[in-house]
Amino acid sequence: VKPSTHVKVRLLALGLSLGLLAYRGLHAWEARQQDLGHLQALIRGEGSEVAYLRIPWTTSLWKGRQRAAAEGKPMLVWSMDGNPLCNT
């Protein structure tokens, strides 16, 4: 049995409504995520404050020592009360 034109229109409207709701939901989620992202960046820091993280630090003294021996390079050991990569 073919649905009547009236039913077709109602189904189409329902589909569009659900699609719009899903879109709005997704959009709202992304907007909230964007707001959170801005706040996270504000708190985390950026630019010169976190530039030191571009250096390929290792947190293992022993693995660093093994690499230094193998590659013939000096070890630069940055050792503070609390790991300096965390306690700035």
Add this chain to the structure above:
Amino acid sequence: VLAFSKPEVIKLVTDRFIPIAGDDLLQSHRRDAEGDFFRSLIEPVSNNLAYDSPQGIYICSAKGTLVSYVRNPSQDMDAKALLLAALGDFERLPSSERGPGAVQVPDLVADPAAEPQPPAEGLTLRVHTRCLERHGSHWSRSSKPLEIHNMRFAATAQNDHLWMTHDEVAGMVPAKLEKGERVPMPESLATRLCTLYLADTTRDGSGWWQALEIVSKSIHLTVDSTTDHHALLRIEGSVELARERGADVRSMKATLQGLARYSKDTRQFTTWDMVVLGELRYLLGSQWVEQPMGFAFERADGTLATDSLPPRKLSTRMIGP
């Protein structure tokens, strides 16, 4: 950290050195060959210190010969000149201790107490803490150094890690993953979050709260939407903390907001983005000081060297008596 922020310094360190970052207290307490190596490295420096802490920057060979030491690296330090001078000193060492492969370093039998591992099938979050400025509803970074007890601190973020157990992760997933379903954050996690991670750790070591200083806490996760493979959850809540320990009088009210994505396939949170904004008040002499605080949390995916570091509180316990 600003001593290592200039591009030429970053390149020099990356190309010519093996850069290692560690906690001197933890390293000097290790009971293995790594601890022995570190203790021998700091020995000539420690003997000349009026302090117990041997913190600083050590430049040495893999054999352990110290060629340079700086106790307090500052942002004004000429890091490039220091590094170039140290490289020159290193080059003057006998080739038997500086050539590639000249020194043999065996694999380490590590002191297990010195390398705690995160809980199996748990979740690790990066945590960033910063003093902020607030102008109405607008929050910004502090533009000037922070002062307390006649000491000045750079207004930078402090970073830590939060480890969640498998049970805590499972406890944050509603039995029915349907829109609107809501569960409280597990008690153990909520307490740890409040006491160890909603604290001002930027200026002194006394920022951590005690459980009995939690006046109230209400933290929930609510299913926002689901698909066949994942669920999106909102994290919302509020917290109030207060302390009166002699002259140390402080309080904080904070609100939490966050979003997390849970995979039905792996039964893990694949993202966790949460921010807590708080108003810290503390008594300084006879004056009340108000300090807006920001705390940011994000899932540690293992891409940063720091992702493997244990929570700071756990590190202090590892040192022991």
